[in-house]
Amino acid sequence: MYHTKSPPLEALSGSNPSESNLTHSVFEAVQRIFPEVKEQELARLKDEYETLRLELDRRYKKAGLLTFDGDPRLLALEDSSSFLVYLIVRIQMPNVLLETGVANGHSSFFLLNAILKNGQGYLTSTDTSQSVGSLLTDEEKSSWMLKVIDPTRTRESFIEVVESLPSIDFFIHDSDHSYLWSKFEYETVLKKMSPGSIMASDDVNYSYSFIDFTKKIVAKPIILVDKRKAFGVIHLK
Ligand SMILES: C[S@@+](CC[C@H](N)C(=O)[O-])C[C@H]1O[C@@H](n2cnc3c(N)ncnc32)[C@H](O)[C@@H]1O
Numbered sequence: 212m213y214h215t216k217s218p219p220l221e222a223l224s225g226s227n228p229s230e231s232n233l234t235h236s237v238f239e240a241v242q243r244i245f246p247e248v249k250e251q252e253l254a255r256l257k258d259e260y261e262t263l264r265l266e267l268d269r270r271y272k273k274a275g276l277l278t279f280d281g282d283p284r285l286l287a288l289e290d291s292s293s294f295l296v297y298l299i300v301r302i303q304m305p306n307v308l309l310e311t312g313v314a315n316g317h318s319s320f321f322l323l324n325a326i327l328k329n330g331q332g333y334l335t336s337t338d339t340s341q342s343v344g345s346l347l348t349d350e351e352k353s354s355w356m357l358k359v360i361d362p363t364r365t366r367e368s369f370i371e372v373v374e375s376l377p378s379i380d381f382f383i384h385d386s387d388h389s390y391l392w393s394k395f396e397y398e399t400v401l402k403k404m405s406p407g408s409i410m411a412s413d414d415v416n417y418s419y420s421f422i423d424f425t426k427k428i429v430a431k432p433i434i435l436v437d438k439r440k441a442f443g444v445i446h447l448k
Contacts, residue, residue: 213419214390214419218419220233220441222422232431233434234436235436237298238250241295241302245303253298256298259328263297263324267320267321267346270346271283271346274315274346276345276346285439286314288321288413289437289438289440292413292435296321296411299381300321300325300332301325304329304332305332305409306331307332307333307377307380307405308332308379309372309381310322310382310383310385311336311384311385311386312386312387313337313338313343313357316346316347318383318413319344320347323351323355327351337369338357338386339386340359344357366395369395373400373403376403378408379405380409381409381411382408382411384396384397384412388414394420394423394424397421406447406448409445410444410445410447411442412444415443428445430447432445
């Protein structure tokens with residue numbers, strides 16, 4: 212059995228009150244993951260991120276994606292979570308990256324630009340729709356493969372994608388946030404994660420799935436509390 216409600220932030224903070232999993236600071240989150248990273252390096256990467264953020268904003272506007280019907284960015288990774296993802300990929304320099312849930316391509320944009328700056332790495336993304344990633348340029352797509360999940364056999368289809376990859380260095384979940392689907396993704400990719408790799412997930416406050424997963428594998432996550440949602444990271448040893 213599992214909780215059907217969303218967890219409160221206290222449930223995400225962990226059992227040790229003097230060493231909470233939660234932070235509101237991107238720099239604190241990244242320094243907990245990579246204690247060796249220097250502040251000067253973070254400041255330089257922040258400048259890179261700001262330039263990319265402006266470019267993405269320009270593309271949202273050009274594509275007419277900001278409509279009176281609602282801001283499509285409500286679906287996307289929030290700003291601090293996007294910055295954290297960008298920093299992790301720039302510092303970790305992963306070769307094999309897997310993302311689930313593309314939509315307009317907001318998170319893919321930061322992943323692919325980090326790959327381009329790193330000069331190494333390849334991103335595979337899954338979605339149930341073929342018509343995703345409209346914010347991405349051809350240059351960004353040169354390091355990208357979209358795999359469409361068959362809606363009639365979603366689990367088998369996802370397992371096939373994971374099995375087609377070599378060991379995964381960086382994984383991010385941002386697809387179907389239901390307890391059972393996100394649990395299934397975390398558990399499926401775990402078998403394929405490389406030593407020292409990173410598992411990340413948006414919307415970890417949506418269900419108990421991420422917390423239960425970290426307890427099961429006895430991992431201490433870092434939870435970045437963003438404006439509306441919480442973003443979780445596990446550094447696998
Ligand atoms: C929250 S949006 C992704 C937002 C995106 N990461 C961003 O930052 O803009 C969720 C996406 O997951 C896709 N999706 C839903 N169920 C899925 C599944 N089982 N596997 C892969 N993608 C799925 C939806 O089509 C949608 O594009």
